[in-house]
Amino acid sequence: MVSAASLHRRLLGGLSLLLLLTCTLLLLQSWYSAQRSADRAYDRLLASAAQVMSDHVSWRNDRLWFDVPASALNMLAPHGDERVFYALIDREGHLVSGNAALVALIQDLPATGSFQTSSATFNGLSLRVGALGARLTGWHNRAPYALLVAHTLEARHAMTWQLFRDSSLRLAGIVALAVAGLLMTLRLALRPLKQLRRRLKARTAHDLSPIHVRVPRELEELLAALNALLARQRQVRIHEQRFIGDASHQLRTPLAGIAASAELALRSQDSAHWHQALQEIQAGTHRATRLAEQLLSLTRLHSPEAPLTRQPVALATLARETLVRFLPVADKNGIDLGLAEPCPELSVAGNRWQLEEALSNLIDNALRYARSRVTVGIDAANSVIHVEDDGPGINNGEQDDVLRPFHRCQEQGPGSGLGLAIADGVARAHGGTIVMHHLPGGGFMIGLHLPGEMT
């Protein structure tokens, strides 16, 4: 048997997948936010550097003049190894001073008083460019100009990594905690199941008492079903014990008769007595044999190792053939045994041997209690094969009990008490039931209802 994936693994798998998904999303988010933070921080630095530079722009000798401060350039390289570029642009967009033609990297010259940043590529270098729009603050000359500053991205990358690493470490810590918690919770949650298993394993084969253990609500149903099964098993066990007891008792009666007859014959010297004893012994042996046969049939019927093989069985033929076997007995007892006419052709899927056995038992039983007449008939409409007799029948209150083995209406009756039990077993094996009722004009009908007919 291939077992389904373990509960533990299923739960762990599902939750881990969820955790993984969450982690991935959080990592992505933290990467972008780290990038944003780094850009914001260093864009502010670009702005400050440009501001410092703008303090050194003046008007001298009829032109823009720029005394670039080394400190502002150093500011642009917070990490020490950035490449640094700057340019002072006049209002026409011409380079006044600087170390790179940065003006080609920006779309428009910035408006006065504004600072804007953008990313650009310059000679194959990835740069962040800041553009400050400003104007001279002299009394006579208020010419606008633009200061462009740029640096490579080493510091930004370093800061992004730093922030990302920090948040990743935090996340890793949280994940470790979550996984530990998850494993612990799973173990705790599945512990009742483990306990139940252990209790079941520890039981002996004969212990069929109900299991008393506190379980969570989800397991209550399972436990109830288990206990119900155990209760049924107990019932079955009781039945079996009683059956064995009854069977022994039944077998002992004819054997005791045989033993008594033999003893009487042994004491007598009269050959007539011997003959009578032999006849009694023969009758006793017959009864014992018949009982043993019936016990065998019942055992075979209940044996789970012999599955029912079904074939189409023509009930009319079956009825006729079985009936013929009982004719001698019926004649001896002066009972009119016959087949009800018309006899419809009905065919059911079933086991011929079993059906014959069941019918034989019904006829045998009817012959014992009938006064003068036993009729076998087939009711095609209800799919019933039945036996009618003019005996007293079975009281309505007893009809369920008679189907149990060794139950007899009269304690000292002629039968073994197994016939109806066998018939009932066959009916159940075929998915049917035993039907019985008193007939309106006196007499009693008992029959096998067999669904699943094959016409």
Place this chain on the structure above:
Amino acid sequence: MLKPCRYCYRLMLVAWSVITLATTASAAEPSLSIEGNLRFQGQGNETLNIQGVVEADILRPVLEAFHQRYPQITLHYHDASRGERPQPATVPPNVDLLMSSAMAQQYQLANAGYAQPLGSGVINPDWPESARWRDELIGLTHEPLVMVYRRELADIAPPPEDHAGLLALLNQKNTALTGRVATYDPARSPTGFMAVAQDVARSTEAWALFDAMGEADTQLLDSTADMLEGLIEGRYLIGYNLMGSYARRAVQDHPDLAMQVPTDYALALQRLALIPMNAPHPEMARRFLTFITSRQGQQIMTTRTPLGSPLLAFEGATSPDDSLEPIQLTPGLLALIDPLKREALLDRWQTIFDTRSIAAPNIVEGTVE
């Protein structure tokens, strides 16, 4: 400004090819020196072209050691220090390793992306961080800018020990010193410009000194070598802002000269090396850098050349000096060579020195270009 630049550039190229032709003609010689150029013929077909602003003779022991270590490499060294011109904004072609003490220009080239990464494992891992930038620039030497004077200056006045002392001397003994002071011409020498710009950036008081120098009709020269030549010949009494490496060697050879490291502050230059993006043999350049930054290479450099080692300077091998102010490798260097600023500085310089006679003929004499 562009046109003359391109012109001199072309001139340089022509000169370069002439030299290359000349040297290959006598390839049998193991080494050959023509006008500041050195060539070591290698046995293999690997080549390394170095352009520097150190005189070939000064760097010779290092180059020889490298040649001995890697005899298969043909080594060209071109000294561009004589008749230095303002560097163009790009690197010269066919150069595998560019070395210069014009730190701002070198920084600008690397900043603009004209240098390729040196690569991991190339530079000695002990090399100080302050002498590296971005794995593109490396400071190979560490040398202060110093004053050199002839000992007979003591006959006139006590020799100056710091910048204020020099200023006082110039103001007091103006007539005696007229025409006998020498310094770099910032308009023609990038290294000289670096020195002046750093002096001014450090304190505007420097202008007082330059004013006094102008009053004394200070001679403006292209290189430390020229200044030392004049000092040795006795034409000048005082030289200001000389490269310490050259000065130390000259003072050793000429007892009538004395070197003074200014006690208030002495700017320490680094000779920055970079491998140009379009270098034809970058692997050879890396091999050279590995060699020169190794302990052995630095040992040779400090013992057999006057150049100072950044590696050993911080280990106390040469006496550490409180007044030394190393010029940092920061973007602030870019401010020194801002076109407007440069123009303004040179303008002011020019107004101070406009009385002087422009470029004496002997200055251009040794120019190779």
